[in-house]
Amino acid sequence: MLGIGIMKGLVETARNFFGSYTSKQRLTTVQFPDERLLQPEATRVFPFLVYDTDDWEKGLRCVACKICEVECPPRCISITKSADKKPDYSGIYSGKPQFYPEKFDIDVSVCMSCQICVEVCPFEAIKMDNAFELSTDDRFGGLLWQKERLAKPNSYYQAIHPTDAAESDAALAEKKAKAEAKPAAAAKPAPEKAGAATER
Amino acid sequence: MSPETANLEEITERAAPGRGVVEPVPPVNAEGEQLLEVSMGPHHPSTHGVFRMNVVLEGEQVVRLKPVFGYLHRNHEKIAENAAYLAAIPYTDRLDYLCSMTNNWGYALAVEKLAGIGVPERAEYIRVIVGELTRLQNHAALIGFLMQDMGMSGTPLMYAFREREKILDLFESLSGARMMCNYMRFGGVRVDTSAEWLRQTRDLVGEFPRFLDEFESLLMGNEIIMGRAQGVGVLSPELAVSAGVSGPMLRASGVNYDVRKVDGYGVYDRFSFRVPLGDHGDVYDRYMMRVLEMRESVKILEQALRDIPAGPIMDPKARLRGLRPKAGEAYGRIESPKGELGFYLISDGTGNPYRYRVRSPSLINLTILEDMCLGRSVADVVVILGSVDIVLGEVDR
Numbered sequence: 001m002l003g004i005g006i007m008k009g010l011v012e013t014a015r016n017f018f019g020s021y022t023s024k025q026r027l028t029t030v031q032f033p034d035e036r037l038l039q040p041e042a043t044r045v046f047p048f049l050v051y052d053t054d055d056w057e058k059g060l061r062c063v064a065c066k067i068c069e070v071e072c073p074p075r076c077i078s079i080t081k082s083a084d085k086k087p088d089y090s091g092i093y094s095g096k097p098q099f100y101p102e103k104f105d106i107d108v109s110v111c112m113s114c115q116i117c118v119e120v121c122p123f124e125a126i127k128m129d130n131a132f133e134l135s136t137d138d139r140f141g142g143l144l145w146q147k148e149r150l151a152k153p154n155s156y157y158q159a160i161h162p163t164d165a166a167e168s169d170a171a172l173a174e175k176k177a178k179a180e181a182k183p184a185a186a187a188k189p190a191p192e193k194a195g196a197a198t199e200r
Numbered sequence: 201m202s203p204e205t206a207n208l209e210e211i212t213e214r215a216a217p218g219r220g221v222v223e224p225v226p227p228v229n230a231e232g233e234q235l236l237e238v239s240m241g242p243h244h245p246s247t248h249g250v251f252r253m254n255v256v257l258e259g260e261q262v263v264r265l266k267p268v269f270g271y272l273h274r275n276h277e278k279i280a281e282n283a284a285y286l287a288a289i290p291y292t293d294r295l296d297y298l299c300s301m302t303n304n305w306g307y308a309l310a311v312e313k314l315a316g317i318g319v320p321e322r323a324e325y326i327r328v329i330v331g332e333l334t335r336l337q338n339h340a341a342l343i344g345f346l347m348q349d350m351g352m353s354g355t356p357l358m359y360a361f362r363e364r365e366k367i368l369d370l371f372e373s374l375s376g377a378r379m380m381c382n383y384m385r386f387g388g389v390r391v392d393t394s395a396e397w398l399r400q401t402r403d404l405v406g407e408f409p410r411f412l413d414e415f416e417s418l419l420m421g422n423e424i425i426m427g428r429a430q431g432v433g434v435l436s437p438e439l440a441v442s443a444g445v446s447g448p449m450l451r452a453s454g455v456n457y458d459v460r461k462v463d464g465y466g467v468y469d470r471f472s473f474r475v476p477l478g479d480h481g482d483v484y485d486r487y488m489m490r491v492l493e494m495r496e497s498v499k500i501l502e503q504a505l506r507d508i509p510a511g512p513i514m515d516p517k518a519r520l521r522g523l524r525p526k527a528g529e530a531y532g533r534i535e536s537p538k539g540e541l542g543f544y545l546i547s548d549g550t551g552n553p554y555r556y557r558v559r560s561p562s563l564i565n566l567t568i569l570e571d572m573c574l575g576r577s578v579a580d581v582v583v584i585l586g587s588v589d590i591v592l593g594e595v596d597r
Contacts, residue, residue: 005421012418013355028362040373042391071521073287114290114382119390120521128376 041161044115044128046108049150056151058086061125064101068117068126076110077117079103104147108134124168130160227256227264235263238578242271246349246582249592253569253581260577265570269563272596280556285311285386285523288556292543293380295558296594298341301334301371302536304384309465310532310543311386315525318515323388324467325508329401330371330383331466331534332497332504336408337364338537339448339490339497340415342589346487347419349586350428356419363411366404373397387518398505405501412494429484433572433584436481443568447539447561448489449588453481459535466534471503486587524551538562538589558597562590 020027030037051059064081085097117126129152136142158165212221227235241252250271256264276295280288292307293300305327312319319327341364344357368378374397375381375390383390393401419425435445437453450457458475460468476492478485525547533542539561546555565588573581 002423005423005426008420009418009422012414016359016414028365040369040376042373042376044376067521071284071287073283073290112290112294113377113380114293115376116286116290116382120286 039130041163043130044113045132046111046113046129046134046145047106047115047117047126047150048129048152049104049147050125050127050154050157051151052154054153056148056153060100060147060151061123062101062104063098063123063125064104065123067120067122071116071120073114073116074110074112076107076112078105078107101147104150106145106150107143108145109139109143124172127157127161127164127168229258229263240578240581241268246585248345248586248590249595251585251590251592251595253585255573255578255581257578262573262576262578262581265573265581267566267569269566269592269595272592274593274597276597277556277558281553284521284551285525285553286520288553289384290380290382293382294593295560295597296536296538296541296562296591297379298591299334299338299537300379300381301330301383302534302541304381305331305466306532306534306536306541307543308384308386308532309534310530310545311523311525313532314528314530314545314547315386315523317387317518319388319466320512320515321467321509322392322511323513325504326389326393326513327384327466328468328471328504329393329501329508330374330381330389332501333367333370333401335497335537336494336501337367338589339494340364340411342537343415343419343487343490346483346583346586347425349582350425356415359411359415359418363408370397370401370404373400385514385518385520386523387515388513392513398508401501402505405498405505408498409495412491412498416491425487426484428580428583429487429587430482431480432483432576432580433587434480434482435568435572439568439571440481444564445539445568447535447537447565447589448493449486449539449565451475452478452485452489454478459533459540463533465532468500470507471500473497473500483583483587490589522551524549529555533559536561538591538594539565558594560594560597562588562592562594566590566595 016026019025050061052061053059064079066079066081069075069077069079079101080103082100082102086100087097088095113128115128118128154165154169157168208221212219227237229235236257238255238257239252240255241247242250247253252268252271254264254266254268255262274294276291280291289304289307292303295303311317340360341357344360347356348354371381371383372378374393375383435449435453437455440450440453441455445453446457446459454477456475456477459465461475473496476489476496478489527547527549529544529546531542531544533540535541540559541561542559544555544557544559545553548554569585569588572584576584
């Protein structure tokens with residue numbers, strides 16, 4: 001009989017409508033922004049620069065090797081390397097002085113949140129943030145983030161991505177232990193700097 | 201003469217000497233009566249993006265249809281040719297933005313062929329799992345959009361998006377992004393799946409048939425759908441094959457061709473699944489293909505989630521940076537939800553491809569739009585276009 005199929009469909013919509021009062025499965029919406037869903041740990045939005053200790057300028061892990069600048073697909077990172085070296089304030093480069101970024105800009109209006117800068121960074125210096133409410137009324141300056149804005153402490157990274165941060169800390173500790181063991185055994189220069197120079 | 205003062209004759213003379221100004225000729229029928237020419241799109245809600253059709257109408261009937269595209273052209277191929285092999289992966293996400301996982305897979309497959317990189321067992325299984333999840337969410341969304349094109353005011357679309365949301369949540373907790381996943385790498389995948397993620401996926405796959413049943417009782421046998429879809433936009437198997445149509449559209453016309461079966465890329469030869477085939481090649485068959493394919497995808501997912509082995513997820517020889525394949529060429533193709541998605545790469549031994557070409561199923565499936573629409577009304581054109589399943593990011597690139 002004509003109309004049976006339509007009636008069946010209407011029964012289904014009615015079941016969904018009345019079911020939404022009792023079943024959480026059928027009512028999946030939340031009242032944003034009063035209610036918020038928890039972000040998964042892996043969520044990524046824009047990159048930030050990790051620093052150790054409590055001084056962002058001295059403790060910045062970035063050594064301005066420019067790998068991320070070259071590998072960034074939309075080329076949204078711009079780095080100027082410093083002329084002088086800063087002391088190893090955070091103690092992750094086995095006491096050797098390092099270059100630092102004089103300028104580290106990310107144009108977040110160009111960034112496409114692909115995470116490739118994080119993957120290619122050999123120094124665990126750049127990581128993905130999960131803050132997403134970032135609108136601004138200044139479309140030029142407000143979207144070009146300088147290193148002052150990008151720098152976030154390692155404790156922040158540990159708070160937003162606990163699993164990844166634990167891995168990253170372990171990798172750094174291992175690297176440090178290796179670097180300390182090497183000169184003690186053979187009195188050679190630390191291998192990580194030589195590696196960084198060839199990779200550049 | 202300066203450009204400001206040049207008139208139409210002078211501009212034409214400069215562009216094509218001796219040709220003269222060609223006045224646009226209004227379309228006429230055999231009796232010499234003027235026909236109506238309608239420009240549908242690029243901002244028409246039924247065109248699934250920025251796509252335009254120049255439709256010539258005689259009364260209600262379509263007598264000519266010219267698709268116009270290029271509004272979303274982003275120079276994808278040339279960008280990829282000027283970047284490292286790695287840097288093209290996030291751009292492939294943006295081709296068919298509903299199915300970023302399968303786009304990644306097609307490109308990774310081509311680079312793996314080019315550079316001779318293997319893929320570990322576990323990574324192959326993860327690829328199958330995320331690829332089939334992508335197929336589920338694409339087909340669910342497509343049916344929703346198709347129903348909206350038929351005027352079903354959003355209910356099927358909302359139900360489909362409710363399910364798609366769950367799959368996107370899985371993608372987000374795995375890769376960090378809901379749609380632009382950027383998940384696969386040459387030689388494997390980027391992050392391993394946790395036991396928790398696999399458990400959630402098993403739950404979802406176990407629940408999914410219930411949604412399909414609900415969808416079926418909502419839509420199956422609906423007289424309005426049958427009236428709008430059956431016998432509309434018939435595509436003959438001969439025309440489909442000669443035009444290079446692929447995917448569910450080709451199979452709706454009754455041609456048994458599925459790259460998963462004929463190529464057996466990845467580990468697809470290990471799973472038992474059927475390839476649903478249509479009879480009539482009309483809009484209804486194309487819609488049914490998607491419903492049946494979702495059922496088959498659920499079967500594949502169940503098998504893959506049961507058999508997934510432990511082990512590494514990246515080939516130890518694979519390198520992220522500085523990949524320089526030997527000079528040569530490779531074509532990697534997969535069965536994306538929309539059809540055969542192929543990436544053709546030529547390497548000249550440097551760090552970026554010499555030629556990078558995407559064979560996008562949406563564009564090629566769109567070429568026979570006019571043949572399907574002739575003699576139908578404008579309302580049918582909307583439904584036929586909806587059943588082709590295009591994403592303009594892939595058509596225009």
